[in-house]
Amino acid sequence: MEVPFVDLKAQYLSIKPEMDAAIGNVLEETAFIGGQVVKDFEQAFEKEYGVRNCVSVANGTDAIYIALKMLGVGQGDEVITVANSWISTSETITQTGATPVFVDMDEFFSIDVAQIEGKITSRTKAIVPVHLHGQMSEIAKIKAICDKHSLFLVEDCAQSHFSALNGVLAGTTGNAGTFSFYPGKNLGAYGDAGCIVTNDDELAQKMRMYANHGSLKKHAHEIEGINSRLDGIQAAVLTVKLQYxxxxxxxxxxxxxxxxxxxxxxxxxxxxxxxxxxxxxxxxxxxxxxxxxxxxxxxxxxxxxxxxxxxxxxxxxxxxxxxxxxxxxxxxxxxxxxxxxxxxxxxxxxxxxxxxxxxxxxxxxxx
Ligand SMILES: Cc1ncc(COP(=O)(O)O)c(C=O)c1O
Missing domain, CATH: 3.90.1150.10 (Aspartate Aminotransferase, domain 1)
Structure with a gap:
């Protein structure tokens, strides 16, 4: 018997009529970038996750980068993260101009909280714990350390959609929680996709702006940004899948x-x-x-x-x-x-x- 590592086809077949209709609708509407279908997904995710803002972006890597960048992390700063993760977690720290500072893991594959304070310096600006494999890090303790040292907290939730610890959902404790919707993830699109959740409206606005060339309104570029948007087809796919x-x-x-x-x-x-x-x-x-x-x-x-x-x-x-x-x-x-x-x-x-x-x-x- 063959057992594949993941079987995306099995999932597609289980929801095929609904999925084909949702994708067909985007094609009919030619709503390829932005638009109502993207807003609908963001609102559905906000509701399901119980957060004020879901900012959709192009992938889970950009999600981390945009969150850190809009929190003001940059040149000369240090950001603490865990030694075992996918490179997105640390390469995005570097992309802001900051330096990643790695901490060993605990028996749950999470950042070893007991070692974090030993790595904090006057340059430390943020902590990025990763809720790896689907299990959360000790987020309340990490938040307490962030509060004590005035550090930002960005939770990398690429592998932990709807994971919880003590009833608190992954991504809802920090300044921001970042998600990947890479096809094989627990909530997976049919291409690259991601989002950032936050209860900070001002931060949400900044991240939304940065992800769209620094503008919220066409041609009104408040700042320079990047192009990191969720496309309509992925939003439609994710809205269908969110129900399941x-x-x-x-x-x-x-x-x-x-x-x-x-x-x-x-x-x-x-x-x-x-x-x-x-x-x-x-x-x-x-x-x-x-x-x-x-x-x-x-x-x-x-x-x-x-x-x-x-x-x-x-x-x-x-x-x-x-x-x-x-x-x-x-x-x-x-x-x-x-x-x-x-x-x-x-x-x-x-x-x-x-x-x-x-x-x-x-x-x-x-x-
Ligand atoms: C822990 C972790 N962080 C970040 C990412 C980046 O997500 P994406 O592939 O959507 O850019 C991934 C996904 O591969 C991941 O596993």
């Missing part, structure tokens, strides 16, 4: 439980650890084993696709050689980098597929 996000998140959680039930107690294999009172939305289901590469090869031979998120922690990438980090600077994240393996995870995984994955993992460990 709670159901799909529950399906992910249920699939994760089935994996957990089938794979618990295997010596040498660690399963995702969930914080108390955490709603983990399982964008990814990440195993840990010292025999990671052998397990991945065994699963591949059994038709099971896997992936590594991510094979090298950010500070050790060639892009950050100038920071002169060594593995010992981030011992927890570095150890994890060589042990992590993401299993297939998407809402439409069938019981037969999950059973096949479980059986294949178990056969590798001879249990």
């Amino acid at each position: 996000i709670n159901k799909w998140t529950d399906m992910r959680i249920s699939n994760a439980k089935k994996y957990t039930d089938g794979l618990s107690g295997i010596p040498g294999l660690a399963l995702p650890v969930i914080r108390p009172n955490s709603k983990h939305s399982f964008h990814l289901f990440v195993l840990r084993t010292e025999k990671r590469d052998e397990l991945a090869a065994h699963l591949e031979a059994n038709g099971v696709s896997t992936a590594i998120h991510y094979p090298r922690i950010l500070p050790l990438l060639p892009a950050y050689a100038y920071l002169n980090h060594v593995p010992g600077d981030f011992p927890v994240a570095y150890k994890a980098q060589n042990e992590i393996l993401s299993l297939p995870m998407f809402p439409e995984l069938t019981d037969a597929q999950i059973e096949h994955v479980v059986k294949s993992v178990r056969s590798f460990f001879n249990v």
